[in-house]
Amino acid sequence: MAVVSDRVRERAVEDFGVDSAGVLSALERISLPGSVDPERVHAAILMVSRAHRGLFADAVDHAESDWRDLLDRAGLADAGWADEITERFGPA
Numbered sequence: 001m002a003v004v005s006d007r008v009r010e011r012a013v014e015d016f017g018v019d020s021a022g023v024l025s026a027l028e029r030i031s032l033p034g035s036v037d038p039e040r041v042h043a044a045i046l047m048v049s050r051a052h053r054g055l056f057a058d059a060v061d062h063a064e065s066d067w068r069d070l071l072d073r074a075g076l077a078d079a080g081w082a083d084e085i086t087e088r089f090g091p092a
Helices: 006-029 038-049 053-074 081-089
Strands: none
Touching (some): 006 038, 006 053, 038 053
16 A cells, blocks of 8 residues: 655645545555556556546556556656656655
8 A cells, every 4th residue: 555645645635625535535545566666656546537536537547557558648648757746746
C-alpha cells in the first residue's frame, strides 16, 4: 500500500471535494512494483481524470493493468516527469 503524498492529497481534495476520501483510499490500494514512484502514478491518475469520478475509476483501472501506458497518457513517461509534477501540483 502506497501512501499518498501531501501535494497529491491536496489536489485530490481540490478536485473531488467530499468524494476525496474514496479517491485517496483507491489511490492507496493500487499495487505497484517497488521500483515505481507511487506519487508519479497517483499524479498521473489525477491528471487524466480531470476531476471526473468516472474518468478517475478508468484511470485507476488503467494504472493497475498498464501503469507505463498511463504515465505516457498523462505526459509523465519522460525524464522530466518530476518537474512536470512540481509544475502542476506544487513543490513537494
